[in-house]
Amino acid sequence: MNRRSLALGLYVTTRPGGSGIIDAENWPERPDGPVIWFHCRDIADYENARAIIRQSNETRDDVSYVLTGSGQPDSTNSDGTITTLSGPGRTPQDIKNFAKHFQPDALIWIGGAIDPLILTATDKSVPKRYLICANSNDIEPPNKRWFWGMRRALVSRFDAVFATDAASMAKFAKWGATESKTIGSFEEDSPLLPYNDAEYRDVIDTLDTRPVWMAVDAVLPEIKTVIAAHKNACKRSHRLLLIVVPRNETDAPAIAQTLTASGIETVLRSDADPTETTRAVVADMSGELGMWYRVAPLTYFGGTLTRSSRHPFEAASLGSVVIHGPMTAPYSRSYDKLDAAGGAYAIRNPSDLASAIEALLSPDKAAKFAHAAWAVTSSGAEVTNRVADLIDEITR
Template sequence: MVFSLGRTLYNLAAGRVPAVDVRRPARPSGDVIWLHAPSAAAVVGLTSLARRIESEVQAKVLLTCPEDVALPPQQLRDSAPFDRHAEVRSFLQHWQPKLVIFSEGELRPALIAEARERCIPMLMVNARDPFLLRERDGWYPGLVRSCLTAQQRVFAIDAAGARAFRRAGAEEVVALGRLEEPSAALPHHEPERAALAALLATRPIWLAVGVPEAEEPAVIAAHRAALRLSHRLLLILVPQDFSRAEALVQQMEVAEGWTVAQRRLEQEPDPETTVYIPDSDSEYGLWYRLAPVCFMGGSLSGQGCARNPMEAAAMGSAIIYGPKPGIFGSVFGRLGAGQAARAVGDAADLGEALGDLLAPDRAARLAQAAWSLSSDGGEASERVFQDLRALIAGGA
């Protein structure tokens, strides 16, 4: 009775609005798994999960998230439907998802009701506190509880989140931790790593990844300052735009008097090399393994961090980042709270932080804390993925 009243009031609050005709991307063949991120912060863990689903489950992943969030160009995306039954039916009829994964705690009553009628399994991940979608205000008795009982399982980020969901009526709740990539450690070619490590011997190294043009002067200035403390220091500079390599070489060789080697020319970082410039974004796993200190490009004066900092964390690299984390704000927040990363406010701070972390013991403390955080997230993701596989197979 309570559920019926709450659902009736919720539906009435929507008014008699006709369904909106939305042009959606074509549905791919085969199974589709739908992941919904209500905020930019929720996107990080879900995109990591999406990559694993597509590689190991052989299903296509549809991701719905805020429109201003940048996703990899190959990622299938759409706008989440308004939470009215006509729009929800149209959306589900088009995509026919085999499984839906919600995040953070957002509840969409019309969508959940339609998915339950179609026997589509639903999971909630990275759950903090349950809340109804803010498309309309009002009092809907029993509606939150009914939405939660439709979830096969709720994976809360901590014990407090688990208690909040149990109090609200969720039946299957696990205090698991935050969803991260099962293993954020990127692949690499071990013989290449061993050869470069032998070539570089005991030289101190730092890495600047995904550096946009606007941040190039800051990285160069930081390296210039750090060279005064460690004259053998090598910078591995990975530009965001690889067509910038020639301009960077000219600038650093002429203005700074540095010797710059380029990977695209098959040049090696010999003892005289001051800066080494890779030629693609396919070898980050190699660079993270070589450099004990890493600056996350895009976070200082760019449009936001270009790479997931957990990639560096998984390799035990001490992380430096600026005030513009982009979609990785929650990740940097956890790294900062766990004393696993060093925040800087401007270009001058970058040079100071780099100089400080050239001391191996200081870099090691940050790196160890970062590695621990990345390992915890991997365990949570593994559990979610195993439940997901069981639901897809019809075994849970």
């Protein structure tokens, strides 16, 4: 055994690794046909995997999938083709039992944060292993410093490494990758939300040429912030209409009452269409968010000033400029990419929301943000297609 293998062996026997809580008794039976195992770092990678699966299913309906590591609750979809588990286990034997049960044809490891325990425990039980959308700076898990020589010992275990850029590809090759290619950055995918075209056209006709902005995932404690921003923006744009989509539909009446009490003429979507004097609509009807993103060129993501967020690509992929605060988990990487590309408007505190809305009322400025966001959200399509092609090649 060489020094690199000794270092790796010492690491996996002295450091915790793996993921999840094993509940083998409740594992579903292995599906018939090929099985692909995706291991994900977090919920964003989980959604990347789901995007790949959707694309793969366009041409293949005989492949099943097991997704681990994302922190999502254990589940199996209705036809048994997608199983989500918290992890393969936290001991070598747990992981071997997992691999023996599901007998995956391949393991596809998304992104970085390689877990030495999982990788070494599957040396003999998983025929093919691939590292995709990997940046050379991200393969070492945070707060888990590797021993010298472990990079080569781990990277060389993958049948192929698909790197985010040429510099990373060169490093992976240097670290012993059997095959190293550039695939690009995998932008976390959020499926386009559906909408009713007839309803959309009816709303557009009703609004005519009125400017619109939206607050999505709104909750009562932050309505005062939204109200202040709307009143400030109305000084510049007198016909401006606010759409409020509550996080919980049951809050809609109370939100509408709060808006009305502040002097903003408000209607519930379920009660009436807005008139020329209406200044706010509380969208209390389920299944319409995709339509409202298409209607509103600006969307403030409620909760990002205080707690957590929803996926920004929901709005960005439909041309609505994302306005957000600093609390962007669990989709921080998506927000960061939009911010870096100039495709989202970041605010630091409640008072910043008013100035953000005012600034983005300029159609030219909003268009620049929307165009930059579109470039980010659309760039992941090629990666999705290439990984789907890889699955087709593996499972032929």
